[in-house]
Amino acid sequence: MTATGADQDAAGTQVARRSWWWWGRRRSVVLDGALAVVSALECGLEGVGFAEQASLPVPVGVLFGLVVGSVLLVRRRWPITVVLVSIAVTPAEMGYLMGIVGLYSLAASEVPRRYTAALAGMSTVAVYVVTVVRMRQDVAQADAGQPDFDPSGWYVPVVSIFMTLGLNAPPVLFGLYIGARRRLMESLRERADSLEQELSLLADRAEQRAQWARQEERTRIAREMHDVVAHRVSLMVVHAAALQAVALKDPQKAVRNAALVGDMGRQALTELREMLGVLREEVPSPSATSAPPGSPPPSAPSGPSAAVPLAAVGRAAAAAAEAAAAEGGPCLDALEALVEQSRQAGVVVELVVTGERRRYGAEVEQTAYRVVQEALTNVHKHAAGAEVVVRLAHREAEVAMQVENGPSAAGVADADLPSGGNGLVGMRERVSRLGGVFVSGPTDAGGFRVSAVLPVEARSAEAAEPATS
Template identity: 85%
Template sequence: MTTTGAERDAAGVEGGRRGWGWWGRRRSAVLDVSLAVVSALECGLEGVGFAEKASLPVPLGVLFGLVVGSVLVVRRRWPITVVLVSIAVTPAEMGYLMGLVGLYSLAASEVPRRFTAALAGMSTAAVYIVTVVRMRADVAQADVGQADFDPSGWYVPVMSLLLTLGLNAPPLLLGLYIGARRRLMESLRERADSLEQELSLLADRAEQRAQWARQEERTRIAREMHDVVAHRVSLMVVHAAALQAVALKDPQKAVKNAALVGDMGRQALTELREMLGVLREEAPAVPAAPVAAPLAAVGRAAAAAAEAAAQDGGPCLDALPDLVEQSRQAGAVVEFVVMGEARVYGAEVEQTAYRVVQEALTNVHKHAAGAEVVVRLAHREAEVAMQVENGPSDAGAAAADLPSGGNGLVGMRERVTRLDGAFVSGPTDAGGFRVSAVLPVAAAAEVVPQRSA
């Protein structure tokens, strides 16, 4: 089972959090603790001056500074707290490092922008006020020595504003940039993970389509081989049985039956060579495709081979009289009825109609020896229909005793439904069997181009 990058990162972060609190990684914890120590030392030193100005014991001022500076250790977990503490101690003139790092952490965090803007404004205002007061006190104590220069007018406000912006703007802008960059990287990582999952799904679907194509091709080849071999071999067996029966009584009829057996065997071999030859010609086009492409190309190449075989020398409706005549020569009583005006259909339509009639006649030879058969072919406006109906078998006729795999009706149904046609088969009230199929001409003409007349 494969894992995405986000899952691996999440697993790493969760594993780190179990050992390093809210930091997730050891170096993050070391960095924050180091900054907190430096900030505590800074605030502790500045606490000495704060204690003198506030008339407090120096150890108390140092302890206060150490506690205040240590708040920086929670900057990743609670950045708002760090900023609020830095704003609170700004009048005491301590916590400059904490204020800078706190603003950076706040801007880089997932805190809503309205809170970030409000806290940044409060921090800027506090620093500006303290800076103005400090500069006015320094200017008042200094001896400028120039009567025409009044620093209390514009100098102190402008310089205080520049110092405030110089302290607060860089960490705030840097934090905004880092936060935006982090969010962008997370979105790109999520997008990459989603694309990876989509590619995995596409690969699975391609494999499923390839398996379906291979299965479909096996079924198609088995159906073609069954239709080609079963009919010819069935007639050959029937003629061989007749030849055995009349060999001594009527030598001339025996010679005729032997010739028919030879002709049918040659026809069967010819059709097999044509089919296998087309498949062999299509085979070199399949290899050398990348990964999943050859798997899907197998079905397309096989389908192209079937269509090429159908268009080049394949059976058609014009060959139905010969097919019926072969059954008559085998001793069956077959009536062939054509209704409607004969037309030229698509090669696959004509091949399917031919195979349906062929397989139906084969079943008659197998299971209804001596039965009378009626083959009907109807040319309609938007469809072509065929029906093969046989009566009950003749009790006096010798059975051919041919094996049956039970795939004849299945193959006929598959052929017809592939062209969106209708197929019905079943016993009749008279004790016979009926096979009916209807093929839509328009739908099939879109699949296979028209064959020349």
């Protein structure tokens, strides 16, 4: 038998079946019990007349009526059974309340509509036939002395139709309305639950994106700081060691080394100040720019929304770095000066450039410069006294760079510079972000080689102008 909404309350809420059999709530048990008691009493009283007509003992008729009326107790679980019983006892002229409530429960349940229509039609026909027969008997007895009045004419059928529709149509229509309303409420509740789950999923994804953005910006800022400071400080340490070695033997060379250390320290401080200045800049939010003058400033964001200012700072830092490269900062034109600084530190460096020099996008220029710079920094840290070859190749659709050093010189003392192990990782991240290829590893001769290839067609200076304008 199809479920009939027995597990639903009056509002249509699906509830768990507890110890109340098929009822969801205690008030449903009370309501159905009260209706069953009233129906049983009604059928018991009507059983007296049924017993007289059927020539049965009155207690048998009353007992039959009580049993028939109590069937209403199962109206939520088996509404079809209740309607069939009410149709069966219609000729006995009993069970009017059971028929009305049964039709309502059937129409409001989840029983297929074809079954509901068939049972409602059967009940209507049964009530109509019984009403016609009963009215003909009553009219015949009342008007036996009036030969001009014919009860089999239009009066009895028309009145019987109105009485039948009055008994059957309201409960069926009201039950259909309640059932449709219940299904609508369930549909709206399911949609609300679905929307709530979707919003929760979107919130989780937003939190993941915010966490990813925070981590990405931290990595980017750390990479920028590493590239800005590590090379200068490494050269300063190398020059300081050379200064200590020649301070007594060659005062003139010591003076030159001291001047170089000072210049590099000032350059490192300048670049560090520029980077920290970008990080300290306040990024205006859309709400702040659209606020009227004199309005109070918005409160600081917290939670997942705190990633928005951090991402904006990271974008501002990247934009500042690109602007610095475009204005003559770290770019390929500064490679000669970069190599010369390493030469002044006592490293033998050879710079080999092939191909025709072209202007590339600011990000490509800065990335190429940082790769060579970090490779030379690693030479100062790990390969003291090694000979270095820096190769730069300008090709049709890409720019390639390679820094290769030989084994460390046996007679040269190590500068004992600390290493965090992030140099190669940072270079790989920079190159991969531009869609390039990065390869690093030891050579057969005992040295180390760093190679990178960057695509330049999509990030040329001419192609970048519309995006930045």
